[in-house]
Amino acid sequence: MIKDPDYTAIRIGTLRGDNKIPFDVFVRVAGKMILYCRRGDSFEGERLARLKAKKLKAMYIDKGDEIPYRQYLEENIDRAYNAAAGKSLLVRCEVIQGFQQAAAEEFMENPVEKFAYDHAKSSVQRFSDFIDKEKGALAAFLSIPNSDKSITHHGVNVAALSIAMAQAEGVKDPKIISLMALGALVHDTEHYYTGFDVGGNPSAYPKAALEVYKKHPLDGAHRLQGSKFLDQLVLKIITQHEEHLDGSGFPLGLLEKDIEPMVMIVATANAYDRLVGFEGQDPKTALKSMLIDKLGAYPLKQLQALQEVLKNNQVV
Ligand SMILES: [Fe+2]
Ligand SMILES: [Fe+2]
Structure with missing residues (x-):
């Protein structure tokens, strides 16, 4: 993955489910970071199919969003494994x-x-x-x-x-x-x-x-x-x-x-x-x-x- 001091690469598989993301997601196009998914988007069903259809190799978040990203990740997987989460x-x-x-x-x-x-x-x-x-x-x-x-x-x-x-x-x-x-x-x-x-x-x-x-x-x-x-x-x-x-x-x-x-x-x-x-x-x-x-x-x-x-x- 390309390194950029202001951005952190994330794995596409980690954006899943109906929890809204508390961070923006970027893709790199011709050397520039372009806003791709906004804070508040989610990735279930049809939305997930669309994301997969793009066959993106890499996505990025702002370095300052690393903590909200990790929290999202943990919460997402814990809720997924918990049948009581509804x-x-x-x-x-x-x-x-x-x-x-x-x-x-x-x-x-x-x-x-x-x-x-x-x-x-x-x-x-x-x-x-x-x-x-x-x-x-x-x-x-x-x-x-x-x-x-x-x-x-x-x-x-x-x-x-x-x-x-x-x-x-x-x-x-x-x-x-x-x-x-x-x-x-x-x-x-x-x-x-x-x-x-x-x-x-x-x-x-x-x-x-x-x-x-x-x-x-x-x-x-x-x-x-x-x-x-x-x-x-x-x-x-x-x-x-x-x-x-x-x-x-x-x-x-x-x-x-x-x-x-x-x-x-x-x-x-x-x-x-x-x-x-x-x-x-x-x-x-x-x-x-x-x-x-x-x-x-x-x-x-x-x-x-x-x-x-x-x-x-x-x-x-
Ligand atoms: Fe195989
Ligand atoms: Fe094989």
């Missing part, structure tokens, strides 16, 4: 999703910084608990269209789906579930860096693009090499989330015996969310294609869990 479930999920996207972005931009990792790690614990306890949350998250084909939006969806699938499969340890969710949140770190255009079916990518695409799990893992604190499960998810059971996946063509079940949960959720979010399939068609075309690539147990959570949450 907000609709969809607005609450929009705020939580944006907050998780911002945590993922912070990690992706600072992959070897412990503070960013720890922040993302603690945020997914609350997120996992929310998916577990709040009926309808998964459906609400998945109903928010990924109109800008955002890698972090995809990461939040894959995390939410993986958590629900692990719970449906009877995984009991909340620590394992939230580590898996953390891996799911940041699994496509490399695309965030390269800005790879993830839209469309990879089988139709031109040869050069396909080569770059097939390297993203290993390149992502290399980027994190300097990190001494990364949990093994998170690293495995980044490296192996595109592998299949039968050796037809990439980058290594591993077989079932080489891949942990928790990684395969994320791999299955990832393949489904790619079909919906990046390839534009409706949830029913995507599930059908997972159950028919991808049978053999993913464990039956995982495909059944996917079907069960999508059905139980009335996504399909």
